[in-house]
Amino acid sequence: MVSINERLKEAVRDIIEKPLHSEGCELADLSVSQYKKGSTVRLFVYCENGVTLGKCASLSSLIGAVIDGTDLFVNGYTLEISSPGLDRPLSKVVDFKYRIGETVKIDFAKKNRPAVRAKIMSVSNSKIVFENESGAFTEELTNIEKAKIVY
DSSP states (O other), X not given: OOOHHHHHHHHHHHXXXXXXXXXXXXXXXXXXXXXXXXXXXXXXEEETTOOOHHHHHHHHHHHHHHHHTSSSOTTOEEXXXXXXOTTSOBOSHHHHHTTTTXXXXXXXXXXXXXXXXXXXXXXXXXXXXXXXXXXXXXXXXXXXXXXXXXX
């Protein structure tokens, strides 16, 4: 059974993805927190030319207008838009796509397989190509439990 909050998140996702794409951005993650006096909608986005304060402001106006055109938040809402941040674990294809060229520590889903550090070389569908001192290797996203940027 899908919770009311999950249905609300899906409804928000459905109405904001096209406007985000029109601005050269992709949704990394979305959360909706409900309170007595309203809700907070948090969007974490990746953008082709990076996520700047100016970009967040313009997206806030655009997405706010889209949400305002619905009856999803009758008690009001606060909209927060930001980049996913450097410490956020990479878990979706889009996370890896916007981190090509960076080195990550990869923890695999199979516990008997040791973690490795590797550079993200390319991403396609559900496959990520990495390279480390042992050479290039390809992993299905389902084989990766989590990956974090190495500074």
